[in-house]
Amino acid sequence: MRYGTVDVLRDVTFRARHGEVLALLGPNGAGKTTTIEIMEGFRVRSAGRVHVLGTDPALGTEAWRARIGVVLQSWRDHGKWRVRELLAHLGTYYAPYSTGTIRRPWGTDDLMAAVGLTAHAGKKIKTLSGGQRRRLDVAIGIVGRPELLFLDEPTAGFDPEARREFHALVRRLADEHATTILLTTHDLHEAARLADRMMILSGGRIIADGSPDDLARRIAGEDEVRWTRGGRHFVRSTPESTAFVRQLFHQYGDEVGQLEVRRASLEDTYLALVRGAEAAGVRGADQAVVR
Structure with a gap:
């Protein structure tokens, strides 16, 4: 995607699998919303192929x-x-496109229950709170039982309980209805909880693509295990901390004390990747891409 002489996106290449929850992460200005809008058909790309x-x-x-x-x-x-x-009313627009086993739209009462709006069914939209309005936004997005759902910062304005309920809804759509979901979010914990796979976009290109655990292992390094035994302190780095701790207790039992396992976090991974990509951009290099 080019604006004037500036490429805001270049060689953004990926595939989303059927029923997959895919999170697109990146700093402000990385091109997340532009990428989504091209795939939604709201913005015409400058070059390349999109299906x-x-x-x-x-x-x-x-x-x-x-x-x-x-x-x-x-x-x-x-x-x-x-x-x-x-x-x-919106549901009536989808009814003509029901085919075979695909039933469009959702029943209105079922849809309101799914997003937690049953108690607010008779309210005028302008009287809804921010969180209630966001639930309505989600309901409008899924009213047609989509095969593919785009979510752009979906839980902005949600309180913790509403966010937890929404996460359950997203997983239900993917697991029970085989809906493919592509979401953008700045909330790394949300991405880790929801996504089967994550992509990190920086400088207009994808610099990482994989599961949260895979990215953490490949970028942030091995887990660190700390423990005491016989009054001595020990530290060990290992790629398989669970297996290591199991072996530690098998060998030393109750002698092991003050056990602490520090796993590479998604935040560590994200910051390392973005900083690496920014540094590579300054050098004019293309060495920061991780698949």
Whole structure:
């Protein structure tokens, strides 16, 4: 993607598997939202090839759009509608695209229950709290039972309980309904909890692609195990801390004390990758990519 003479995205190459939850991470300005908007068909790319559900998004038909769901960062339309009325109305647009075993849309009552809005069904949208409004945004995004769901900062404004319920909903959509989900988030804990796979975008390119555990092991190094025995302190670095600790207790039993295991964290991994990519960019090198 090029604006003027500046490439804001270049060679962003990846595939999303059926039923996978894929998180796209990166600092502000990395190109996350631009990447998502190209795949949604809202922005026309400058070059390259994109296929979403087998279709070029720039040529997507209404039937193709009925197969995807989009949750934007925010929107403020339809303030005078009531929650149930709006969801029921939007559902009518998807009904003509029901085919075979794919039933579109969700039943309105089931959908409100799934996102925690049943108690607010009769409220006007303009009276909803920030968290309630975000739940409605999610409901609108999934009303058509999408095969592919785009979530752009989906839990912004959620309280901890609402965030926990939303995470359960995302996993249910992926596990029970085989929905492929691509989300952007700045919340690393959210990404680690939800994502089967994570990609880190920096400087307009993907610098890492893998599961949270894989990235932590490959980038942040081995786990560190600390313990005491017989009044002495010990430290050992190991790629398999669980197996090491099991062997430690098998060999020394109750002699082992003050055991501490420090695993490479997702935050450690993320910061190491972004800083490495920034340094490589300064040097003009392409050495920071991890697959």
